[in-house]
Each structure stands twice: as structure tokens, then as C-alpha cells.
Amino acid sequence: MSYLFPNYQRKAIELLKGAGNTLTDKEGKNYLDFTSGIGVMNLGYNDPELNQALSDQANLIWHTPNLYENHLQEITAKKLANGKKYISYFCNSGAEANEAAIKLARKATGKSKIITFTNSFHGRTYGAMSATGQASIHTGFTPLVPDFIYVPFNQLTPLESAIDHQTAAVMLELIQGEGGVLPADLIWIQSVQALCQEYGALLIIDEIQTGIGRTGTFYAYEQYQIEPDIFTLAKGLGNGIPVGAMVGKTKLASFFGPGSHGSTFGGNKLAMSVASKVIDRINQPDFLEEVQAKGEALLIGLNEIAKNNLLIEAVRGKGLMLGLVFSDQEVLKQAMEQLEAEGLLTLKAGQTVLRLLPPLTITYEEINQALLIVEKVIDNLKAQKKDKN
Structure with a gap:
């Protein structure tokens, strides 16, 4: 039994340590964090x-x-x-x-x-x-x-x-x-x-x-x-x-x-x-300009993935607070599960929106890594949907 009230719907992973923009669970699996602890870890983990x-x-x-x-x-x-x-x-x-x-x-x-x-x-x-x-x-x-x-x-x-x-x-x-x-x-x-x-x-x-x-x-x-x-x-x-x-x-x-x-x-x-x-x-001009540039890079990449894709209805947001609007709740649920399996942690917003809140210290290399994972998962979902039809 648990000695906790069941007011949280918890995932079956426990994160034990973090470094930079990466988290590690108790099984030793690493995840690229695009949640920032729900918008909290703006400077990433274990910052000296x-x-x-x-x-x-x-x-x-x-x-x-x-x-x-x-x-x-x-x-x-x-x-x-x-x-x-x-x-x-x-x-x-x-x-x-x-x-x-x-x-x-x-x-x-x-x-x-x-x-x-x-x-x-x-x-x-x-x-x-x-x-x-x-x-x-x-x-x-x-x-x-x-x-x-x-x-x-x-x-x-x-x-x-x-x-x-x-x-x-x-x-x-x-x-x-x-x-x-x-x-x-x-x-x-x-x-x-x-x-x-x-x-x-x-x-x-x-x-x-x-x-x-x-x-x-x-x-x-x-x-x-x-x-x-x-x-x-x-x-x-x-x-x-x-x-x-x-x-x-x-x-x-x-x-x-x-x-x-x-x-x-x-x-x-x-x-x-x-x-x-x-x-x-x-609160430094150079740092904030870099956040804008990184947000633009992530937005461009997401829009490219969403182009002519019936599973995605829109991409929206500002800076490093972006949302990918999926066609329905079930597709969003499947996407989040597959992204997690591929080592990318994301969030839900509303009923059909995948929310992306990476640390502001995210690198361009990590942004590209995340975009490759998102593209792979979306392609998998499209193939699964095609097979069902």
C-alpha cells in the first residue's frame, strides 16, 4: 500500500538525478527534459x-x-x-x-x-x-x-x-x-x-x-x-x-x-x-536573446514536422513555451508515451496539446535531438494510423 493520498497521477518512473538538461531514473535510463519540472528548472539541473x-x-x-x-x-x-x-x-x-x-x-x-x-x-x-x-x-x-x-x-x-x-x-x-x-x-x-x-x-x-x-x-x-x-x-x-x-x-x-x-x-x-x-x-540581454533564438529554432523545426501532417493541427507559443496541437486526445496520449520511451519527457496541456518547456539552457544540439525524436514518433503514429485504416 502507499502512505500517500492518490491526488497525483504518477508515471511509473522515478527520477533520481539530473545534470544540465538531462535526467536519470532509478533504472539508469537518461531522458532529455522538455518539461523543466513544469516550467521550474529554467537553468537546468545540478548547476554549480x-x-x-x-x-x-x-x-x-x-x-x-x-x-x-x-x-x-x-x-x-x-x-x-x-x-x-x-x-x-x-x-x-x-x-x-x-x-x-x-x-x-x-x-x-x-x-x-x-x-x-x-x-x-x-x-x-x-x-x-x-x-x-x-x-x-x-x-x-x-x-x-x-x-x-x-x-x-x-x-x-x-x-x-x-x-x-x-x-x-x-x-x-x-x-x-x-x-x-x-x-x-x-x-x-x-x-x-x-x-x-x-x-x-x-x-x-x-x-x-x-x-x-x-x-x-x-x-x-x-x-x-x-x-x-x-x-x-x-x-x-x-x-x-x-x-x-x-x-x-x-x-x-x-x-x-x-x-x-x-x-x-x-x-x-x-x-x-x-x-x-x-x-x-x-535577466541578461545576451541570455534572453539566446532564449528567443532557441525558441525560434524549436518553433521552425516543429512547424516543419507539422507541415501537411493530419495528426497535428497547429504549433503555437512564445520563446521556449511551445505547444503542438494534436488532432485528438488519444493521439496525444500515444505520442507522449512513445516520446518517453524514446527518452524525451514532455507535458500535456488542455486536452490535445503537447507542451514543450525545455530548460532555458537547452543547447541547439539538444533541440535538434528532440526534434528528431518528435519526428520519429509522429512518423510511427502516422504509420500505425495508416495500418488501422
Whole structure:
């Protein structure tokens, strides 16, 4: 028997070690990782500089409560501000960051209505789950936190009908990750920001998966020429060390005074020592330009595979957050199983999308290796389908 709740559908492999962009299971089999631990390991595995930062801090002190000053939080928050007037609250996960954003939006505006989008994903705690526009995630957990409204993604008219002067915030992902690797339209996003300004609502951008260089800019919102009132981070921020952040404009500071919110472990010194180093490494022009170039190389390769292929309906995404849209769920399931057997780890998004999230340190050689595996598996699936017909 297992002593664990069965809330995860686990694969029958256990990964014991990693180096660079490769993982090794307990049987000694190696896998090229195109999951990054679901968008977490942006700098890959067993990175010497991050290991050293963690070790150095562990030899000093692991934890101090937020009753005392923490210079590592100040240093990391300044780096996250990225030259703009933003301040940070640190927590332990993306869901916690989104919970903080929801609370801040309601307190700062004095309003409770929050608009989010169908097929969105913001986490599984009660506020974050209530913000998530997927009925399957709500099942069995009603009643939800009230006053969340869901409207279609990338459509302006339904949002115009829903937003009013009682709206505290509009909350969205710039690429719906769990919802199918679906990027937001540029003009639509700029119209969303304009509507928020018109009605006195805050714009909250969930950058849990898209932030920290994933899309080729440090924050994905930079590609949309907007400045959110609040944005949230986690995943890649700690490269595997649990850490999240809610980042908001300085004008919101007074609404999160002492006693308004908190976390025992949030911003602990181990997490901050690693997060600060991760930011230093990723938020560099040369590094981010390389992410864009690698993303373009992967996108071109996937489009070439998808060309005139009835099993693949589309390729979409930005940077190193890409999705291969398959014709149906069963084909996707078979593809993922065969890719794993060939030594390539991938993710599912939505019902029919193969999600590819390699570490940002992936090499061109490894990209080509992955493309060869994908092409081989797709050819196998086409042959199997032809044989059945």
C-alpha cells in the first residue's frame, strides 16, 4: 500500500538525478527534459553556481521569521522591480502568490468582483481555484469564493459586457499554459488594460509560468507593451527551491500593511539566496536573446514536422513555451508515451496539446535531438494510423 493520498497521477518512473538538461531514473535510463519540472528548472539541473549559493547560505542560517529584517528579500525584490516602481511580497508557490494578489486587489479597490478567463489556471487553493476558469477543477469543492466571473479568452466583447465600476480586477495569463499553450493577442491585451483603467480595476498578470525568461523576455508582459498593476511569479524564480512572489506597483503599498497578509516561510533566506542568483543569470540581454533564438529554432523545426501532417493541427507559443496541437486526445496520449520511451519527457496541456518547456539552457544540439525524436514518433503514429485504416 502507499502512505500517500492518490491526488497525483504518477508515471511509473522515478527520477533520481539530473545534470544540465538531462535526467536519470532509478533504472539508469537518461531522458532529455522538455518539461523543466513544469516550467521550474529554467537553468537546468545540478548547476554549480546555484548549488554554491544554496550551500553558502545553508552554512549561515536557513530561516528567520518575518519578524526581523531580511536584506536578501530587499536585494531580490529590487532585482524583480527591474528598474520600475514595483515592490514585492514573497511566499512559497504560485498559488500563494495569486492568493495574495486577489486579497490585495480587493482591499486596494474596496470592490470584490474579479474577472478571469475560461480555460485559465491560477492554482488549487481556494481563491486561486476560484479564479481558475475550468469547471473540472471546481468539481467537488463548491461553494467557491464568490464574485469571480469567467469570460472567453482573447475576445473583447464579452469582457466589455462583464466589466463595470464594481470590478476590482481583471486577472489573466499572457499564455494560457494548462489551458493549451494559447498566447494572448497583443491588441486584445492592450484593450484589456485600457478597460481596466477606464473602470478603475486593477490588471493582474499571472506570470507563474511565463515569467523569469521563459518567453524570451524577463517578463512576458514586456512583449505586450503594458505595465500590470500586479503580477505574480513562482516556478522558474527558484529553479526548484520553493519560492513565489507577488509584485505590485508602489502605490499599492499602504493596502498591505502589518497584519494584512503573511507567510511563515515566505522569503526565507535559502530561497532568497537562490532566487537572487537565478535573476542575475537570466535577466541578461545576451541570455534572453539566446532564449528567443532557441525558441525560434524549436518553433521552425516543429512547424516543419507539422507541415501537411493530419495528426497535428497547429504549433503555437512564445520563446521556449511551445505547444503542438494534436488532432485528438488519444493521439496525444500515444505520442507522449512513445516520446518517453524514446527518452524525451514532455507535458500535456488542455486536452490535445503537447507542451514543450525545455530548460532555458537547452543547447541547439539538444533541440535538434528532440526534434528528431518528435519526428520519429509522429512518423510511427502516422504509420500505425495508416495500418488501422
